[in-house]
Amino acid sequence: MTDLLITGGAVVDGTGAPPRPADVAVADGRVQAIGDLTGRPAARTIDASGHVVTPGFVDVHTHSDLTLLSGPLAQSAVRQGVTTVVVGNCGLGVTPVAADSGALRAAAAYLDLDPAVRWDWTDVPGYLAAFDAARPSVNVAALVAHIPLRAAAVGFGDRPASAAELDRMRGLLGDALAAGAAGVSTGLVYAPACYAHEDELAALGATAAAHGRMFAWHVRDYADGLLGSVSQALRVAADTGCRTQISHLVAVGRRNHGSVARALELIDDARAAGADVAFDVYPYLAGNAPLSQLLPAWAQEGGDGPTRERLAEPGVRARVVAEWADMPLTWDDITISRTPDDLGTGRTVAALSEGDPARAALDLLAAHGNAVLMVAGGRSERDLLDALTHPASVIGSDGQALDPDGPTGRGAPHPRSYGCYPRLFAEYVRRPGGLTLAEAVRKCTSAPAERAGLAGRGVLRAGSIADIAVFDPERIADRATFTAPQQYPDGIRAVIVGGRRVVEDGAHGGARPGEILRIP
Ligand SMILES: [Zn+2]
Known part of the structure; x- marks a missing residue:
């Protein structure tokens, strides 16, 4: 018995092979068959016309x-x-x-x-x-x-x-x-x-x-x-x-x-x-990292607590600021993305600082250490x-x-x-x-x-684990931006993990079928 039939899509199997029209049958968490499966009875069907069907x-x-x-x-x-x-x-x-x-x-x-x-x-x-x-x-x-x-x-x-x-x-x-x-x-x-x-x-x-x-x-x-x-x-x-x-x-x-x-x-x-x-x-x-990544290695000796204490010392601060003079980024390139008290998030260090960005960065690091995160361009x-x-x-x-x-x-x-x-x-x-x-x-x-050595993952073929994404190649697009990041993308029709539908038509159905992979 087929648990799930994905019909009418173009299969892109993950190996680099070009798209080909094919239906995909899933049973017992695995891909049961790929091809023209017209008329095959199935417990559920996803119409993937106009979409591609790929490995997750x-x-x-x-x-x-x-x-x-x-x-x-x-x-x-x-x-x-x-x-x-x-x-x-x-x-x-x-x-x-x-x-x-x-x-x-x-x-x-x-x-x-x-x-x-x-x-x-x-x-x-x-x-x-x-x-x-x-x-x-x-x-x-x-x-x-x-x-x-x-x-x-x-x-x-x-x-x-x-x-x-x-x-x-x-x-x-x-x-x-x-x-x-x-x-x-x-x-x-x-x-x-x-x-x-x-x-x-x-x-x-x-x-x-x-x-x-x-x-x-x-x-x-x-x-x-x-x-x-x-x-x-x-x-x-x-x-x-x-x-x-x-x-x-x-x-x-x-x-x-x-x-x-x-x-x-x-x-x-x-x-x-x-x-x-x-x-x-x-x-x-742009990347994302702890702001402390900007600190020289010598300034981080002993871990987060000692580092924060050290950053209260005027001599240490002066030495760090001197090293920052040759920084490859400007303070306009660096936006605070998270702090424990949410103060300053979404603003550049330059904008936060009233004219002394290095001091603003050191104050944040002295207060919160590694818990201050940045987006850096x-x-x-x-x-x-x-x-x-x-x-x-x-x-x-x-x-x-x-x-x-x-x-x-x-x-x-x-x-x-x-x-x-x-x-x-x-x-x-x-x-x-x-x-x-x-x-x-x-x-x-x-x-x-x-x-990553994850044998059997990342390809769609008969017998492979049924981790599958179904999306519209003409519509798929990110909506998350640097100023409004918490937005889900467009164009994802379905996401299937181990043969179970987790996402369908833009909604998470609540299924939690993920497998914890232990490499043998
Ligand atoms: Zn990383």
């Missing part, structure tokens, strides 16, 4: 580590067509939890939008069990993040790891990967990961390689030091053989525009030499197109599953959390000079699934 989007780069536990309906993600998210990116994560969970929670404030979420895990099995209990609407895979690993083994100090501490990190990571984590991530702008030397990154890479898992890199510098930073990831990839994913490949600051093309040449060379390297990208000209459309159209790019939103009606719905979040995938099709498929529909779908489905 696999978001290889998210920060939904905690927001999905706060809002398991995954509203802003699933309504875009996303059926699987990978959490734990950019070195920011919530497990393992060593003795001082408060310090780790402060370090990971970027993820932590709902204080009511209880951290009652200490390791990956416990964390994945929290997802089992939450029953999200989308499938979830988790990377182990460098910050909690280093916090557990070394603490928050500015020093290299000792041999024993490297062993401890290898052991914790190995245990986590054996428990089904999809890989490891680093974020070399964030404390305390920024204090790691290359031997530590090589130890993480070698451990990931031994388990056949991905190593995702938020590299050390996306501005003036982009090429050297990408080279470091490529060196570790070559030395350890680990599957390497460079996160959100961009060049920040006008003086660095054009460097993405040169970074792509480095990546091409590494791939030609046999390294397993790819990268992710999202279709916007200063990027080029040419760089974005170079990255999007490169064969090794995959789409990763770098966003969060947010619920506009819940605690995660506050502030002025980056619109990518609501519109990343629809925007790709609206701006970079329908307009000339971008991607074909089939190639864009591949970059949203099979390609990211392959990077």
Whole structure:
């Protein structure tokens, strides 16, 4: 018996093959058949005339580590067509939890939008069990993040790891990967990961390689030091053989525009030499991060609490301001997207400051530390197109599953959390000079699934898991903007997770069939 028949659409199967007219039958959570299925009896039917039927989007780069536990309906993600998210990116994560969970929670404030979420895990099995209990609407895979690993083994100090501490990190990571984590991530702008030397990154890479898992890199510098930073990831990839994913490949600051093309040449060379390297990208000209990302590494020694205390000292403030004189961005490029008291959100630091933006930024950081989030621009459309159209790019939103009606719905979040995938099709498929529909779908489905090691996801064929998106390729579009971000996209007809309809005709039906993926 067929549970669901999707009739009259054009199937884009995720492999890069062009659209072809076909019906899709779903039974027992899997694709039962694809082809001319006229007359087949089914419990329910979706008329997909004028629409494409694709695998659900696999978001290889998210920060939904905690927001999905706060809002398991995954509203802003699933309504875009996303059926699987990978959490734990950019070195920011919530497990393992060593003795001082408060310090780790402060370090990971970027993820932590709902204080009511209880951290009652200490390791990956416990964390994945929290997802089992939450029953999200989308499938979830988790990377182990460098910050909690280093916090557990070394603490928050500015020093290299000792041999024993490297062993401890290898052991914790190995245990986590054996428990089904999809890989490891680093974020070399964030404390305390920024204090790691290359031997530590090589130890993480070698451990990931031994388990056949991905190593995702938020590299050390996306501005003036982009090429050297990408080279470091490529060196570790070559030395350890680990599957390497460079996160959100961009060049920040006008003086660095054009460097993405040169970074792509480095990546091409590494791939030609046999390294397993790819990268992710999202279709916007601004990013989102904790404002503390702007602080020099020395100023963040000891973690969030000591950093905030330090930022009260006039000498420290003067030293930071002196370093900021050479910042690749201007204060007009930086908009405050979230603060714990909601003051200042949606305004640029320049506009907030009455003439002294550096002082305004330091005051915010001293008051709220890592819990102040920013949207930062200063990027080029040419760089974005170079990255999007490169064969090794995959789409990763770098966003969060947010619920506009819940605690995660506050502030002025980056619109990518609501519109990343629809925007790709609206701006970079329908307009000339971008991607074909089939190639864009591949970059949203099979390609990211392959990077994350999610076997059997991201393709539509008989027998595959029935994670499916149905959308109108002429109408799909993001509505979320930087000034009004909490808006769902247009053009999504249906989103099916594990054979169950989660979204139909723009409404979330409340189903929570997501699977918590443990990589064998
Ligand atoms: Zn990220």
